[in-house]
Amino acid sequence: MIRKLCLGMRHPYHDKNDYFLEDNIEVKEPLDLFHKWFQVVKTDTRTVEPNAMDGYPSARFVLLKGYSKEGFIFFTHYSSRKGQQLAENPRAALTFYWEHYSRSVRIEGDVEKLPFEDADQYFRNRPYQSQIGALCSDQSKSVSSRNEIEQIASQLKEKYKEGEVPRPPLWGGYILKPYTIEFWQGQTDRIHDRIRFRRPKTDEPDGILTHRGEDGWIYERLFP
Ligand SMILES: Cc1cc2nc3c(=O)[nH]c(=O)nc-3n(C[C@H](O)[C@H](O)[C@H](O)COP(=O)(O)O)c2cc1C
Numbered sequence: 095m096i097r098k099l100c101l102g103m104r105h106p107y108h109d110k111n112d113y114f115l116e117d118n119i120e121v122k123e124p125l126d127l128f129h130k131w132f133q134v135v136k137t138d139t140r141t142v143e144p145n146a147m148d149g150y151p152s153a154r155f156v157l158l159k160g161y162s163k164e165g166f167i168f169f170t171h172y173s174s175r176k177g178q179q180l181a182e183n184p185r186a187a188l189t190f191y192w193e194h195y196s197r198s199v200r201i202e203g204d205v206e207k208l209p210f211e212d213a214d215q216y217f218r219n220r221p222y223q224s225q226i227g228a229l230c231s232d233q234s235k236s237v238s239s240r241n242e243i244e245q246i247a248s249q250l251k252e253k254y255k256e257g258e259v260p261r262p263p264l265w266g267g268y269i270l271k272p273y274t275i276e277f278w279q280g281q282t283d284r285i286h287d288r289i290r291f292r293r294p295k296t297d298e299p300d301g302i303l304t305h306r307g308e309d310g311w312i313y314e315r316l317f318p
Contacts, residue, residue: 152175158190159216159267165203165270166203166270167268168267169268170233172265180268184204184206185203187201188201199275199276199277200274200276203271204271204273205268206271208269213265217261226254228262230247273293274291275292276291276316277291284318288315288316290316292314294312
């Protein structure tokens with residue numbers, strides 16, 4: 095029964111004539127080759143959206159505003175480009191580089207919004223200028239000139255004096271809950287150290303490549 099079920103689920107792949115061997119690559123230029131493949135799928139009525147592709151990854155600086163065993167916290171506009179990207183794919187990676195120590199930390203994890211009470215608390219303690227800066231910014235949208243932004247800012251300063259600036263309704267915090275954290279220590283002999291902590295898979299730690307850490311973490315050394 096199981097065998098039948100599995101066979102039934104097998105996706106029909108191609109036979110030997112369709113092997114993608116170096117010798118039968120029609121054109122050895124990747125864009126032309128892409129064009130050929132694209133033409134094939136585009137003209138096939140079974141293809142619903144031939145031009146669907148994964149979004150580009152993107153990166154930007156944000157300031158770390160807190161961390162605990164729960165995760166790493168930053169604040170931003172939820173309506174920004176990063177906010178929209180996180181709504182679609184709530185995963186992110188963080189990198190730190192501390193030059194004078196030749197140290198770097200890389201963190202990957204799942205991202206969640208923090209409650210607005212946390213944003214209120216943090217926003218209240220920001221300098222006036224930063225509060226106005228956040229309130230006057232429709233972050234990531236196009237704007238005609240710096241002058242336009244400055245005009246919005248001065249109108250807001252007229253309206254709200256120090257201590258009165260409201261938090262922008264869609265400005266708040268995120269917490270990145272890590273599933274992997276790597277510590278990199280640069281060495282003069284160029285054999286740098288990399289120790290990665292992550293959550294264990296089945297049969298881990300094995301005591302050879304992976305070792306038991308604390309709080310459910312395991313760690314392993316990586317080639318530099
Ligand atoms: C050092 C540094 C720190 C920054 N910190 C923040 C931050 O904490 N929050 C934020 O929204 N943008 C911060 N920015 C601006 C972002 O890098 C980015 O320009 C902005 O958030 C818009 O990104 P997006 O259009 O991809 O959403 C910082 C920029 C730099 C250079």
